[in-house]
Amino acid sequence: MKKSPLAGFQGLYAFNSLVLLIALSSCGETKQEEDKADSRPNIIFIMSDDHAYQALSAYDDKLIQTPNIDRLAEEGMLFEHAYVTNSICAPSRAVILTGKHSHLNGMMDNSVRFDSTQMTFPKLLQENGYQTAIVGKWHLKTQPTGFDYWRVLPDQGHYYNPEFRTPEGLVVDSGYVTDIITDRSIQWIKDNKESKKPFMLMYQHKAPHREWSPKEEHFRAFTQKEFPEPATLFDDYAGRGTAAKEAEMRISSHMGVTYDNKINPEIAEKLGHKDFIYWYKNGYYEMLARMNPSTRAAWDEVYGPINEEFEQMNPQGDALTSWKYQRYMQDYLGSIASVDDNVGRLLDFLEEEGLAENTIVIYTSDQGFYLGEHGWFDKRFMYEESFRTPLLIRWPGVTQPGSVNGQLVQNLDFAETILEAAQVKIPAEMQGRSLVPLLKGEKVDWRKALYYHYYEYPGIHAVKRHNGIRTDRYKLIHFYYDVDEWELYDLEMDPQEMNNVYEDAAYMEVRENMHEKLIELMHEYKDEVKVPTN
Structure with a gap:
């Protein structure tokens, strides 16, 4: 049978149509994928x-x-x-x-x-x-x-x-x-x-x-509350090294009655309070200046009597610490x-x-x-x-x-x-x-253990540089730079960390194990910096 002269063209046309159909189908699938929402959370x-x-x-x-x-x-x-x-x-x-x-x-x-x-x-x-x-x-x-x-x-x-x-x-x-x-x-x-x-x-x-600085509804509510004092509020830092003793973040002597406790600087100065950081007073006035009139009126209504009571009480010593703690909370x-x-x-x-x-x-x-x-x-x-x-x-x-x-x-x-x-x-x-x-x-x-490293010293609050390691039960801390002091705590026996047992003979094996773990973690985390002693 003789072939039609158009047969080759028809075959080519059919092939190209198939290719086009596949291409369009593929584009449709791509478009569907684009339209489909990503289900990741x-x-x-x-x-x-x-x-x-x-x-x-x-x-x-x-x-x-x-x-x-x-x-x-x-x-x-x-x-x-x-x-x-x-x-x-x-x-x-x-x-x-x-x-x-x-x-x-x-x-x-x-x-x-x-x-x-x-x-x-x-x-x-x-x-x-x-x-x-x-x-x-x-x-x-x-x-x-x-x-x-x-x-x-x-x-x-x-x-x-x-x-x-x-x-x-x-x-x-x-x-x-x-x-x-x-x-x-x-x-x-x-x-x-x-x-x-x-x-x-x-x-x-x-x-x-x-x-x-709370919102109005909350400073109205919370200034009426009294909170339990922590058992260690009057800690004397006995049994620990110089770092705890020298840190400048005690409520008693480093918390400002002006900036922190919201006492007018004029009243504070009249009573002999010398907030030791110069920006406390400026911070107090800037805080007030940022309030809109209605917030400032509410603030005066609540904090005004607190200022008057403080001026009349003029608490001292432990009584002042307790007062400052309540205001802080x-x-x-x-x-x-x-x-x-x-x-x-x-x-x-x-x-x-x-x-x-x-x-x-x-x-x-x-x-x-x-x-x-x-x-x-x-x-x-x-x-x-x-x-x-x-x-x-x-x-x-x-x-x-x-x-x-x-x-x-x-x-x-x-x-x-x-x-x-x-x-x-x-x-x-x-x-x-x-x-x-x-x-x-x-x-x-x-x-089985965590690694910690703090660097900001000298600096505000005077917390010394230190690194250390914590396991489920123990914590080893090394204070360095201007000191070379070690602290070890048994968190099961002493959860409030009041008693440094680093020199306690009963903990010598624990101490050595903790030192080894500390070195391992310093290597693991690539913290290879030599610890200077000033």
């Missing part, structure tokens, strides 16, 4: 500033009830032994971002500028399909990088009518800082929730950082009450918007804080109240509600945890461990 990292675990009722309800933050423990996991690597604001934040100890990320104290060009977990999430944002406290001096949206406080920021740094410049928001940070965070989620991309939000509060805890209110607002918003089931929520603090233990306020030491932090994580469908974990974990682990949850490869240079297996309830071979 959203992540909200909530961090307050100086929030002691003792002031969170999921851990201890003697001082305050925090029902909203407690929801994360009830619906997720509470970590009983969460710690930091360096108990001070900016270095802690750098460790969280980079997953590396201070000596490697370069942020060893608060005076340093963070190197924003280095690798951070927000950058890795952004590169791997996440929308990223940070709202609130940044405190790293440089411009935030790795974020699609950022609105951060300059330096420490202010409680009333605060300024914020933005890509467009400095702006002022009217209101109370904890409310504003929440408003802006919720608005960012609203603006981006229709996106096919998952989001990661760092929602970071100024509160309850010093000068502990009233304002510190009042500031936390707003954090709890606003965490509740955010959690409710997630529920209302149908976002809760696919959102991991982490709550922590940049370090612990002293609430009168050992007579102190502030942080910095490797002693427990400063070293330990709250850590609550809710991951619906993955983490068993109401679960409690007792492993030794650190802020060094946060970056790795977030990356694994987001299905992003964890860089080999990161030094922590992902908490995901713990959150899943898996039995894993976990670390």
Whole structure:
């Protein structure tokens, strides 16, 4: 049979049509993939500033009830032994971002500028399909990088009518800082929730950082409360070395009655109080100047009688310490009450918007804080109240509600945890461990010791440089630079760390084992710097 002269053309046409059909089909599949929402979890990292675990009722309800933050423990996991690597604001934040100890990320104290060009977990999430944002406290001096949206406080920021740094410049928001940070965070989620991309939000509060200035409803309520004194409020530091004795953070002599306790400088000076830091008086007047008229009127109504009573009482000695402790707790805890209110607002918003089931929520603090233990306020030491932090994580469908974990974990682990949850490869240079297996309830071979290193001396509060190691039961600390002193604590027998047993013959074997572990961890974390003795 004779072939048609068009047969070859028809065959070629059929072949090309098939190729086109396959190509169009392929494009359709690609388009469907593009249109398909990324099902990886959203992540909200909530961090307050100086929030002691003792002031969170999921851990201890003697001082305050925090029902909203407690929801994360009830619906997720509470970590009983969460710690930091360096108990001070900016270095802690750098460790969280980079997953590396201070000596490697370069942020060893608060005076340093963070190197924003280095690798951070927000950058890795952004590169791997996440929308990223940070709202609130940044405190790293440089411009935030790795974020699609950022609105951060300059330096420490202010409680009333605060300024914020933005890509467009400095702006002022009217209101109370904890409310504003929440408003802006919720608005960012609203603006981006229709996106096919998952989001990661760092929602970071100024509160309850010093000068502990509560919102009106809470300073009205908390100034009417009285709080139990800690057993070690009048600690004389016997049985410990010079570091505890020489630290300048005692409520009795280093807390300012003006800036900290809200006593008018004229009354303070009349009664002979010489607040030892020059900016106390200026800070007091600046705080008042930032208030709008209605807040200032309410403030005068509440704090005016407190000033009058103080002037009439003129407490001295231990009575003054007790008075200052109560004023400290009233304002510190009042500031936390707003954090709890606003965490509740955010959690409710997630529920209302149908976002809760696919959102991991982490709550922590940049370090612990002293609430009168050992007579102190502030942080910095490797002693427990400063070293330990709250850590609550809710991951619906993955983490068993109401679960409690007792492993030794650190802020060094946060970056790795977030990356694994987001299905992003964890860089080999990161030094922590992902908490995901713990959150899943898996039995894993976990670390047996934690490493700590504090550098900011000479400096405010005069806490000496030191490094050390903590295991489940023991803690070894080396104070160096202007001294060469060692402290060893048996945390089972002495949980308040009142008795240094470093020279106790009964602990010689423990001491040697702890020294060996310390050297091992210094090598593991590449902290090979020679310890100078001045």
